[in-house]
Amino acid sequence: MGMWQFRIFPAISMLLLGALPVLAQHEYTESEIEAGKAQYAINCVRCHGPDGDNITNADIGHGKSRRATTDAEFVALIREGISGTRMVAFPNINEQNAQTIVAYLRSMASTANAAASLPPGDVARGKTIFEGKGGCRTCHRVGDQGSRTGPDLSQIGAQRRVVELHRSILEPDAEIIPANRFLRIVTKDGSALTGKLLNQDSFTVQILDVKDEKLKSFSKSNLREYTFVSNSPMPSYKDKLSTQELSDLISYLASLKGQAN
Ligand code: HEC
Ligand code: HEC
Structure with missing residues (x-):
């Protein structure tokens, strides 16, 4: 896309x-x-x-x-x-x-x-971790499966280096690509939400709410706050995956070179 x-x-x-x-x-x-x-x-x-x-x-x-x-x-x-x-x-x-x-x-x-110090990874085991224990699909989409709140990873293997994938999983805050940044909005009546910026013009802004994955549109004149979030909503997996699991997961991501949906 x-x-x-x-x-x-x-x-x-x-x-x-x-x-x-x-x-x-x-x-x-x-x-x-x-x-x-x-x-x-x-x-x-x-x-x-x-x-x-x-x-x-x-x-x-x-x-x-x-x-x-x-x-x-x-x-x-x-x-x-x-x-x-x-x-x-x-x-x-x-x-x-x-x-x-x-x-x-x-x-x-x-x-x-x-x-390079990682043991050789296994794509099939990595897929199992992605879909199961890792819970990655609660935020990410591959092909036609998963959520749209995080970036679509269907082609991530054709775009990112192995070291970048490694860093994304262990230190999600280290580098956030501008298109992947999240927006925090507070309306004048005090309700707050975080979401992915989809579109904006001079008067309105459309975001995808992280919580319910619904598209929401706001008139800018009704907003009290409108700021980019500097931390990633993605948790670090540093202590959650063994070295072998990390390697399997990276092998799986590196194998994703298909068309985004
Ligand atoms: C709570 C939601 C959430 C979960 C769970 C999550 N991610 Fe993420 N992920 C994000 C968001 C949001 C971004 C974009 C911001 C950033 O780069 O940190 C992201 C970014 C990424 C990126 C970088 C994308 C790019 O374009 O460079 C990769 C790779 C990634 N995630 C892999 C994973 C894997 C693998 C898992 C499971 C082990 C996972 N994520 C779990 C929300 C999540
Ligand atoms: C259409 C495909 C294609 C594109 C695009 C392409 N390359 Fe290549 N490149 C090749 C192929 C194939 C070879 C191997 C040629 C051979 O030696 O038979 C090669 C070889 C090379 C080599 C020599 C490798 C060696 O071992 O000495 C370098 C350096 C190189 N490319 C750099 C680049 C850079 C930089 C770009 C982008 C500006 C680029 N290539 C774009 C296909 C491509």
Whole structure:
């Protein structure tokens, strides 16, 4: 659904793209890496996958590239492609933007092992945990099953890296994607509710109430408070899952690459 668009165009990274200094090799700022992440999501993820390892013999997410070593070689490879393969040329990605992609690839390689200590996971067991003990479907939807209060996870495996899934489960507050933020509303007569922002214009706001999953519409002139919630409504599963269960769950999420409903 439309949320994907929000995710791959984080407003801040796009703004920064215009103002990047010339990059020194191997030294990148957080904002350059963020900008590269957005570029990667737009141009590369569909073939290389969120962890860069979707294509056999062309793992670009773990510092193993066979064809490029230096930043300049990566930039050239991105802009010129590899003739005779599905690795097309990206002449429209200018040198500066290509540099940010290289920054992101380097940062992927250096953060990839955060979840590497986990034992191998089992997709089927992970599904059982997702639907049973984890209670994930009380908030999340996969295919046509589950709730719509949390983000739809039907395609999460095509969008997020394993380390990101790991962090989402253990530290839900660490990073909340703007499109996933919740809104707290207090009306002038004092009733309060929290929900997912669906739509708004100058006069009204529509939200999906977390409690009953119903769409509610408010006239802005009737509201006393209207603020984004900084904590995630999702509980941390840090002490609720064994290492094996965590790994199974992540394997299941990583396998979800279908169409969102
Ligand atoms: C249409 C699918 C496709 C897209 C989109 C794509 N690639 Fe590729 N890429 C490939 C394939 C296939 C290969 C392997 C080519 C070969 O060596 O046979 C490859 C190879 C590479 C390599 C060399 C890997 C190595 O081992 O040296 C790099 C680096 C690379 N791609 C980066 C990117 C980046 C960055 C983007 C986004 C700007 C991107 N690719 C977009 C399909 C794609
Ligand atoms: C009480 C509701 C609730 C429960 C239960 C819950 N989640 Fe969440 N989850 C959310 C909300 C809301 C978000 C969006 C805000 C955020 O990123 O924390 C979220 C975010 C996520 C994300 C990140 C999505 C993205 O787009 O990056 C993942 C992955 C995730 N949840 C997995 C799970 C799994 C797996 C379980 C079960 C073990 C679970 N959640 C249980 C509410 C919930």
